[in-house]
Amino acid sequence: MVMALHTYEAAAEERLPGPVWDFFAGGSGTESMLTAGREALDRVQLRPRCMVDVSRCDPGTDLLGARLAAPLAVAPMAYHQLAHPEGEVASARGAGEAGALLTVSMFASRALEDIAAAASGPLWLQLYWLRRREVMRDLIRRAEAAGFRALVLTVDAPRVAYRPRDAANGFAVPPGVRAVNLSTEVMAASHGSRSGESALARHSREQFDASITWEDLAWLREVTSLPVVLKGVLTGEDAELAVKHGVSGLIVSNHGGRQLDFARSAPECLTEVVDAVGGSCPVILDGAIRHGADLAKALCMGADAVMLGRPALWGLAHSGDAGVAGVLRLLIDQFEEVMALMGAPTVADFGRSGIAYPVCGRLPS
Numbered sequence: 001m002v003m004a005l006h007t008y009e010a011a012a013e014e015r016l017p018g019p020v021w022d023f024f025a026g027g028s029g030t031e032s033m034l035t036a037g038r039e040a041l042d043r044v045q046l047r048p049r050c051m052v053d054v055s056r057c058d059p060g061t062d063l064l065g066a067r068l069a070a071p072l073a074v075a076p077m078a079y080h081q082l083a084h085p086e087g088e089v090a091s092a093r094g095a096g097e098a099g100a101l102l103t104v105s106m107f108a109s110r111a112l113e114d115i116a117a118a119a120s121g122p123l124w125l126q127l128y129w130l131r132r133r134e135v136m137r138d139l140i141r142r143a144e145a146a147g148f149r150a151l152v153l154t155v156d157a158p159r160v161a162y163r164p165r166d167a168a169n170g171f172a173v174p175p176g177v178r179a180v181n182l183s184t185e186v187m188a189a190s191h192g193s194r195s196g197e198s199a200l201a202r203h204s205r206e207q208f209d210a211s212i213t214w215e216d217l218a219w220l221r222e223v224t225s226l227p228v229v230l231k232g233v234l235t236g237e238d239a240e241l242a243v244k245h246g247v248s249g250l251i252v253s254n255h256g257g258r259q260l261d262f263a264r265s266a267p268e269c270l271t272e273v274v275d276a277v278g279g280s281c282p283v284i285l286d287g288a289i290r291h292g293a294d295l296a297k298a299l300c301m302g303a304d305a306v307m308l309g310r311p312a313l314w315g316l317a318h319s320g321d322a323g324v325a326g327v328l329r330l331l332i333d334q335f336e337e338v339m340a341l342m343g344a345p346t347v348a349d350f351g352r353s354g355i356a357y358p359v360c361g362r363l364p365s
């Protein structure tokens, strides 16, 4: 039986302790950005073509040298063990089973080597820029040795933003779950709750280097030969600068509504970024992806792939690796059907003529 996405969500909410559910579901500030991306994607309408041979549709694609079953990746999310005891190891199994890429957070709760051993699909490692660069360098060395294929540098979080639910809950990572790839010394501040304050927000102010600028990317590119992908770019200006500084890919993202409040949603920024990079590197849309049709809309707007956040955690909380694979397969199957009904038998068949906005009509090509 194929389960609907909201069934996974409801099961996760029922299973998880309240403060953990709030950490997963919550946003920053007024939480205005939690719904903005979804509303933007819902406004985009598909323009199908007919009388095209869709007897065989192939959702497969290549992303930075990796073959994927569909243009779909799991976004980096901290502490998967909050959802399931096997944590990222189960997520890696589930993503591999579905043919999707998994991005492992710097704050993963399982060792990079164990995640890699369980994975049958490609892995990327996400990094925040820490004050202690030697810690980043060690992590990168381990990721390289374990076969990770790219680094994702998150650039929308010089600190973890004020998140009212986590502050009200005095949220701290519970005992028994740890960012095991970082030393206890680096992680000390993220445990131990205080009322009215999120321990993660406090920790980020202590450990993240909020002074980095474009010039610092040279250091990262020196310490690794892995491709570097920036996550959290929302403007054409920054996209151009990123390309100029040698990045290999961009993730258009507002961090799932967890960082800057009152911003434009990621889907609304996508064509601006795509136009700015002019095909010089892949562009990935992250946030608010909840249906296979969203993959089609993102591809029409020029994305090469999309990233899925919370729904992967719902699947993990529901049934471990099977739940992660179930959620990913659900979206891939929906996408394959949209391909057939759109008259787009391959990923390359999606373009700007495939979508319209009800108010403006057809987007300029």
Ligand SMILES: Cc1cc2nc3c(=O)[nH]c(=O)nc-3n(C[C@H](O)[C@H](O)[C@H](O)COP(=O)(O)O)c2cc1C
Binding pocket: 023, 024, 025, 075, 076, 077, 078, 105, 106, 107, 126, 154, 231, 253, 254, 255, 256, 257, 258, 286, 287, 288, 289, 307, 308, 309, 310, 311
């Ligand atoms: C519980 C949780 C933890 C997250 N941890 C990270 C992280 O460690 N690094 C990061 O770059 N983004 C992190 N994110 C943001 C996601 O990578 C992604 O941008 C966001 O979840 C996408 O939105 P969606 O959940 O609507 O799909 C986290 C998001 C959630 C919900």
Ligand SMILES: CCCCCCC(=O)C(=O)O
Binding pocket: 078, 107, 157, 160, 190, 200, 201, 203, 204, 255, 258
């Ligand atoms: C100091 C730990 C920070 C973990 C942040 C995870 C994250 O990005 C999120 O959105 O939550």
